[in-house]
Amino acid sequence: xQIIIVVLLSILTILIIGLLLWKWRVRRQFRKEEQKRRLRxxxxxxxRSQMNPHFLFNSLNSVQNLVQQxxxxxxxxxxxxxxxxxxxxxxxxxxxxxxxxxxxELIRQYLNLExxxxxxxxxxxxxxxxxxxxxxxxxxxxxxxxxxxxVHGLQNxxxxxxxxxxxxxxxxxVLITITDNGIGRKAAKEIQQQKNxxxxxxxxxxxxxxxxxxxxxxxxxxxxxxEGTLVEIVLPEEK
Amino acid sequence: xxxxxxxVDDEKxxxxxxxGLLESHCPEVILxxxxxxxxxAIQLIKNEKxxxxxxxxxxxxxxxxQLLEHFADxxxxxIFVTAYDNYAIKAIRFSAADYILKPINFNELKTAVEKVTxxxxxxxxxxxxxxxxxxxxxxxxxxxxxxxxxRIEFVEVKKIVHCKGESNYTHIYLHExxxxxxxxxxxxxxxxLKEYSFVRTHKSHLVNLKHVVAYSKTDGGTLELSNSxxxxxxxxxxxxxxxxxxxxxx
Numbered sequence: 001x002q003i004i005i006v007v008l009l010s011i012l013t014i015l016i017i018g019l020l021l022w023k024w025r026v027r028r029q030f031r032k033e034e035q036k037r038r039l040r041x042x043x044x045x046x047x048r049s050q051m052n053p054h055f056l057f058n059s060l061n062s063v064q065n066l067v068q069q070x071x072x073x074x075x076x077x078x079x080x081x082x083x084x085x086x087x088x089x090x091x092x093x094x095x096x097x098x099x100x101x102x103x104x105e106l107i108r109q110y111l112n113l114e115x116x117x118x119x120x121x122x123x124x125x126x127x128x129x130x131x132x133x134x135x136x137x138x139x140x141x142x143x144x145x146x147x148x149x150x151v152h153g154l155q156n157x158x159x160x161x162x163x164x165x166x167x168x169x170x171x172x173x174v175l176i177t178i179t180d181n182g183i184g185r186k187a188a189k190e191i192q193q194q195k196n197x198x199x200x201x202x203x204x205x206x207x208x209x210x211x212x213x214x215x216x217x218x219x220x221x222x223x224x225x226x227e228g229t230l231v232e233i234v235l236p237e238e239k
Numbered sequence: 240x241x242x243x244x245x246x247v248d249d250e251k252x253x254x255x256x257x258x259g260l261l262e263s264h265c266p267e268v269i270l271x272x273x274x275x276x277x278x279x280a281i282q283l284i285k286n287e288k289x290x291x292x293x294x295x296x297x298x299x300x301x302x303x304x305q306l307l308e309h310f311a312d313x314x315x316x317x318i319f320v321t322a323y324d325n326y327a328i329k330a331i332r333f334s335a336a337d338y339i340l341k342p343i344n345f346n347e348l349k350t351a352v353e354k355v356t357x358x359x360x361x362x363x364x365x366x367x368x369x370x371x372x373x374x375x376x377x378x379x380x381x382x383x384x385x386x387x388x389x390r391i392e393f394v395e396v397k398k399i400v401h402c403k404g405e406s407n408y409t410h411i412y413l414h415e416x417x418x419x420x421x422x423x424x425x426x427x428x429x430x431x432l433k434e435y436s437f438v439r440t441h442k443s444h445l446v447n448l449k450h451v452v453a454y455s456k457t458d459g460g461t462l463e464l465s466n467s468x469x470x471x472x473x474x475x476x477x478x479x480x481x482x483x484x485x486x487x488x489x
Binding site: 076077079080083087090091098099101102131133134135136213214215216238239 | 323325340341342344345426441442443459473474475
């Protein structure tokens with residue numbers, strides 16, 4: 001009799017443990033799927049914000065203005081940048097990550113177009129120890145930060161406007177900094193009552209999910225400078 | 240040097256725009272005719288025997304690729320002109336043929352014309368076009384064009400074991416320990432080869448899964464390949480690589 005009870009109890013325990021294990025696995029799978037879905041959503045939002053009508057039509061308007069002024073050569077080159085940018089966004093839309101070299105090329109084209117609208121200077125410097133063609137980054141990583149710097153920082157400034165992107169090696173990590181000498185976040189908020197920095201918030205969330213998924217740490221900080229704003233992005237080394 | 244050329248494009252603006260850009264940026268190109276369809280282009284090529292054809296791909300009726308099928312021997316150079324079509328651009332890049340994108344950037348136009356001019360001067364055969372034709376007609380066993388130092392090598396895709404990126408160059412490892420250094424980035428090869436069971440296992444490695452002979456868990460995951468090279472799998476790609484390995488065996 002006792003043996004039967006012991007056997008029954010053991011079977012019951014095994015069943016319960018099995019059930020819990022199964023439930024745990026299903027939940028983990030579900031969380032993974034959920035993560036994937038949200039990541040996809042965020043990628044699409046990033047594409048949509050790059051393709052925002054305001055930017056597209058104002059860029060075309062700047063090109064039209066060049067045609068109006070009979071600056072054929074400039075119009076030709078800006079149109080090439082415009083086409084190149086749209087082509088890249090379309091091509092990269094199916095990719096979770098792109099090479100750092102591709103991302104920087106896209107940003108250069110974006111900056112060339114925005115420069116035409118807002119008239120500022122920019123430079124993009126990459127440390128020569130970095131193999132940009134063989135370093136992977138989340139697609140459209142830099143665009144929301146660069147857009148913020150231009151639209152909120154530089155647009156409302158008088159005098160010399162400058163934006164600088166630095167890509168450096170920091171121990172095993174890659175550090176990307178975006179520095180502008182604009183009016184700063186506080187002043188920008190006062191001018192612009194509407195919500196700003198939605199794009200950067202979404203990018204933060206994307207980096208967080210990637211971090212959970214890959215088990216590697218991304219870091220993102222924004223600092224107010226005496227004049228302007230500094231954004232630092234630290235990318236983990238691919239191990 | 241003067242290069243006898245024609246433009247084939249179904250859209251009037253396309254022909255006029257390219258003709259205008261050639262006139263102001265490529266004076267060596269002498270246009271001897273314009274065609275608005277494949278049919279009229281065939282006649283024009285037979286009559287004028289151009290050295291260079293600017294060929295739009297998407298046209299109603301027959302497309303640009305089909306034009307080439309009408310010629311047993313293609314003894315003219317081709318620069319493809321296309322707006323956006325992933326399939327066509329991929330086929331062109333696969334064979335390392337020359338192309339420009341619409342809207343045309345005059346710097347890219349100049350570079351493409353210079354490349355073709357060199358081939359015409361050296362009386363080299365345009366093998367890219369022949370290979371492009373072959374790949375389109377026999378899609379099961381494609382050959383990819385690999386531009387090395389001074390020539391383009393054509394290699395069967397299934398013979399590539401793995402690729403390794405180094406700056407804007409890629410090392411291509413073939414079976415029997417052969418190795419080529421190609422002036423293209425690893426990303427470009429990933430784009431072209433991913434539909435042929437190639438997978439990125441690491442930021443600088445692209446592996447042909449058909450050449451994997453063993454997977455070992457040492458160092459977080461390593462693939463052993465048919466040429467006995469061992470390739471590391473990065474942590475963030477492990478799940479995906481193993482998944483693809485499973486499906487490629489099945």
